[in-house]
Amino acid sequence: MILGIIPNITKTDILKTIEVIVEELQKYNLGFFICDSMLKKKNEFSEKLNNCSFLPLKELINKSDIIISIGGDGTMLNTAYEVRNDNKPIIGVNLGKLGFLAEFDVESFKNFIPDIISKNYTIENRIALIGNVNNKEELYAINDIVIDKGSWAKMIEITIKIDDDYVSTFSADGIIIATPTGSTGYSLSTGGPIITPKSNVITLSPIAPHTLTMRPLVISSNQKITIIAQSQFGKIHISCDGQRSNIYDSPSYIFVEKSKKDIQLAHSNNTSYFEILRNKLFWGLDIRKFKNHQ
Structure with a gap:
């Protein structure tokens, strides 16, 4: 299985995040490519990234089995647009604010890697x-x-x-x-x-x-x-x-x-859409409990 990593290079912690993810993927001997947009930050690379393979966006999408979008919901939407004709599932790692589409943070994504290997995840088709x-x-x-x-x-x-x-x-x-x-x-x-x-x-x-x-x-x-x-x-x-x-x-x-072609999003089997709604929209949160702390 080959993973294609598409990062949002404008994010402040993107280099550190990519290093953490790359190190984790290497522990599991997973193959991966990184989008060559990352080369714009090559002067800041550590040794870990210097040894990685970088490909142009279209070639990366073509050679990867799963696409990893790293940034936020906006990055996820842009990634989905680029992948729209390729029928490849997308996993979102959130470095932004809300994260409805980008389901994982860095730590939860690290924990999700064994599920990627064992294919213990759900592919959800989203209309466009x-x-x-x-x-x-x-x-x-x-x-x-x-x-x-x-x-x-x-x-x-x-x-x-x-x-x-x-x-x-x-x-x-x-x-x-x-x-x-x-x-x-x-x-x-x-x-x-x-x-x-x-x-x-x-x-x-x-x-x-x-x-x-x-x-x-x-x-x-x-x-x-x-x-x-x-x-x-x-x-x-x-x-x-x-x-x-x-x-x-x-x-x-x-x-x-x-559109006749859906977008494919890969989700953890341990998280439901309604759980995401509760967490992101604070459903069920009684604000009266916080008044005494103001």
Whole structure:
């Protein structure tokens, strides 16, 4: 089994983290490659890293059986985007803040290595979104596609169609089209529902709509979405996973549907999705218990 390590080299402790993980993998005689983006820090390498094999991203993905993403949820989303056509499972090591997608910290990942070797883990398929703008520019997202007003101070007009059936036209700051994976991201902050990853649905959550009756809408992932976005400013902002953003002329016609290829995430059998929710969102935590400590 070969592991491919994709690090976020902007993280403060990334060198130390890679050294710890490399040392642990070598204890188990596991083969691995490190993305050659790490070579930008070569002057800071210890002897442990100087003896490692570094490959360009695409070659690393092609030659690896499992991809290890080291950074945070943003790094995980970027890794998933790079792996989208290769059908390789991804494991996330979190050095960031929240860590919904990047399940492990460094210590728990070290403990997980024997499970990798014995294949004692679960592969979870997560749906992704594909689409286009004006039948030209391609869109792809694991979390969400966000259509908004951009730098324009006023609201934009949004028309929604589902499978060519007209749904509504309303004014808002924008709309979020989210997968179950993305339901705990931006969509959640706008009042959207939390959707379990095994659900085959897509959520449409308006951003600050001008009418209080315009609420989040959950549809089947087999349905196709058409959004017509218009702005008096003449421009529409569209971003995928908060990482790939562009400005388009108004009106813009955005077409979105479920990708035929899922993203594969490898999870520990000792942790459930609901345990992650409890830990990350502090469900069941009685804040009254902490008042006496203030």
